[in-house]
Amino acid sequence: MITSGNDFGSDCAPEEMTTIDPAELLSMWIPAAGTSAPLLMALSTVGTDGYPRLRHVLLSEFAGGAVYFHTDARSAKVAEIEATPRAAASVAWPHLGRQFTLHGDVSRADSDEEKRIYAHRGRYLQLLAWLNDASMTALPESARHDAWARFDAEHPSLTPPADWVGYRIIPTVITFWRGDPEGPSQRVRFTASSDGWRTEVLPG
Ligand SMILES: Cc1cc2nc3c(=O)[nH]c(=O)nc-3n(C[C@H](O)[C@H](O)[C@H](O)COP(=O)(O)O)c2cc1C
Numbered sequence: 001m002i003t004s005g006n007d008f009g010s011d012c013a014p015e016e017m018t019t020i021d022p023a024e025l026l027s028m029w030i031p032a033a034g035t036s037a038p039l040l041m042a043l044s045t046v047g048t049d050g051y052p053r054l055r056h057v058l059l060s061e062f063a064g065g066a067v068y069f070h071t072d073a074r075s076a077k078v079a080e081i082e083a084t085p086r087a088a089a090s091v092a093w094p095h096l097g098r099q100f101t102l103h104g105d106v107s108r109a110d111s112d113e114e115k116r117i118y119a120h121r122g123r124y125l126q127l128l129a130w131l132n133d134a135s136m137t138a139l140p141e142s143a144r145h146d147a148w149a150r151f152d153a154e155h156p157s158l159t160p161p162a163d164w165v166g167y168r169i170i171p172t173v174i175t176f177w178r179g180d181p182e183g184p185s186q187r188v189r190f191t192a193s194s195d196g197w198r199t200e201v202l203p204g
Contacts, residue, residue, distance in 0.1 A: 011096065014178060014186055018199055022174045022190040026062050029091075029100065033061035034120040043069060044088040045080040052088075053080060059091060060117045066168035067102065068109055070117055072132065073163040081106050087169050097179025102171040109166030118160040126158045127151065133163075175202075 012025065030039060038058040047053045055077065060068040067089060071077060081087065088103035118126065131151055136144055175189040187202040 011098070012178065014180070014188075017176060017178060017186075017188045018201055022171075022176070022197055023062075023065050025176060026067075026100065026174070029093075029098065030059060030062040030067075033063075033117060039091050041067075041069065042090045043077070045077050046084040046086060047080055048083050053077065059089075060120075060166065063113075064168075066170045068113065068117065068166055068168050070109075070114065070164060070166045072129070073165045074133070078165065078167075081167060087167075089169060092177075097181070097185070099177040100174060101177075102169065102174040104169050104171040104173070106167050106169050109168050114164060114166040115160060117166060118158075118164055129164045130155075130158065130161050177204075 012020070012028070017025065038060055040056050041059040042054060043057050044052050044054045053076065057069045057071060060070050062068070069089075085106045086103065087106045088101065090099060090101040092099040118129070121129070127148065131148055136147060139147065172192045173189065175187050177185060177187045179185045185204065187204060189200045189202055190197040191200070192198075
């Protein structure tokens with residue numbers, strides 16, 4: 001549910017939203033990697049049967065005009081992206097009254113970016129990247145916990161496993177939704193064109 005707290009819709013005036021560079025607005029809304037907990041992002045890919053697939057991932061960073069996430073190379077989403085390198089993504093902040101949705105083309109991050117983001121992950125997620133595979137899943141819970149504790153003790157410092165991969169979405173359309181406690185909500189849609197971004201103001 002949308003709530004009208006003090007912060008609701010207060011971070012960017014609607015007029016600015018129509019003239020601002022959407023990359024600048026995303027930079028304002030998405031924290032820099034390592035500065036706070038990563039946002040949770042709904043990520044949709046195209047299944048090989050043509051139906052959309054949806055799950056949540058951490059939004060690792062917004063850099064160079066692209067939204068980055070990181071995952072396991074053996075995951076279904078990676079097979080889907082390799083088959084159809086397109087994705088849609090969305091983050092909502094209900095308490096602030098804002099949301100962005102975007103879609104665009106997907107490509108692999110470079111290895112320096114992957115290593116940098118892995119280093120920003122907390123210890124639990126670094127371990128998870130190593131230990132969240134099919135052989136672990138097949139073990140009973142106590143054996144999983146034992147294997148986890150053993151690996152943790154034996155590896156005080158970790159670098160990314162080979163299956164840790166990053167992807168960037170370069171948006172072709174970005175839509176910002178902003179709540180307004182004194183009136184209707186408003187969306188601003190930016191569509192990439194050869195002349196820059198085309199802007200449309202939309203209801204809803
Ligand atoms: C809070 C939360 C954060 C998650 N973060 C990630 C992530 O950053 N990367 C990832 O691959 N999966 C993440 N997952 C797990 C995915 O939602 C998903 O279950 C998994 O990646 C397998 O998806 P796939 O089979 O569609 O590829 C997260 C799940 C939750 C609930």
